[in-house]
Amino acid sequence: MSDPTVADTRRLNSKPQDLTDAYGPPSNFLEIDVYDPQTVGVGRNRFTTYEVRMRTNLPIFKLKDSIARRRYSDFEWLKNELERDSKIVVPPLPGKALKRQLPFRGDEGIFEEAFIEERRVGLEQFINRIAGHPLAQNERCLHMFLQDESLDRNYIPGKVRDPVIQRRDVHSTGQNPSDLSPRPDKAYRALSTSQPQPPLTAASVSLMPCTVYTCIFF
Incomplete structure (x- = not known):
């Protein structure tokens, strides 16, 4: 039986649906298309x-259907962020094609339709492999890349928690995972008693065992 937490990034095949499929639980899916290339700008700003x-339908993603427009350098940014802050092996991007950017070429270089289509296919393969990785799905940079209109290059890197896991944590511990307020640990609670304590003096403090200090600060 496959792990339900791992996304199936394969394209969904259209097929007749029987009663078992219609009334059974939906399988996880994640599908990303890179399409509609548009070239803008002139000269060096093109x-x-x-x-x-x-x-x-993965619950970790806030939007279930999202569209964002990205350029090649945005894909580079995502790759660099994942390599810096995650523990996954990031697949390579399609090459930068530096020879196609030489000024004395007699063709359109990186703006030729055939090259743009080749790069589009490579970018689509790249982002599907990234987004289908369970660890990458927790990275804030991936969510911003896929679902925000623009990229905030000054964002604070971090993890995105699956809301299903959050609800499970709340149910089992009774504490909201977003609540970062400190909770007394067992050692500290062991020191708390309902009996009134005499005021501390310099002499009594000097006689206190070191283990008490250890319990208080650790």
Whole structure:
């Protein structure tokens, strides 16, 4: 039986649905398309953007259907962020094609339709492999890349928690995972008694065993 927490990034095949499929629990899916390339700007400020559309039923993603427009350098940014802050092996991006950017070329270079299509396919494969990884799905940079209109390069890196796991934690511990207020530990509670204590003096403090200090600070 497959792990239900791992996304199936394969394209969904259309097929007749029987009663078992219709009334059974939906399987996890994550599908990302990179399409509609558009070249904008002139001269050295010319670049190509791509529409990135994600459809999923995974609870960790806030939006189940989202569209964002990204350029190649945005994909580079995502790759660099994941390599810096996560423990996954990030797949390579399609090459930068530096030879195609030489000024004396007689063709369109990186703006030729055939090259743009080749790069589009490579970017689509890259983002599907990334987003299908369970560890990458917890990274805030991936969520911003897929679901925010623009990228905040000054964002604070962090993890996105699955709301299903959050609800499970609340049910088992009675504490909201977002509540970061300190809770007394067992050692500290062991020192608390209902009996009134005499005021401390310099002499009594000097006679207190070291283990008491250890319990208080650890």
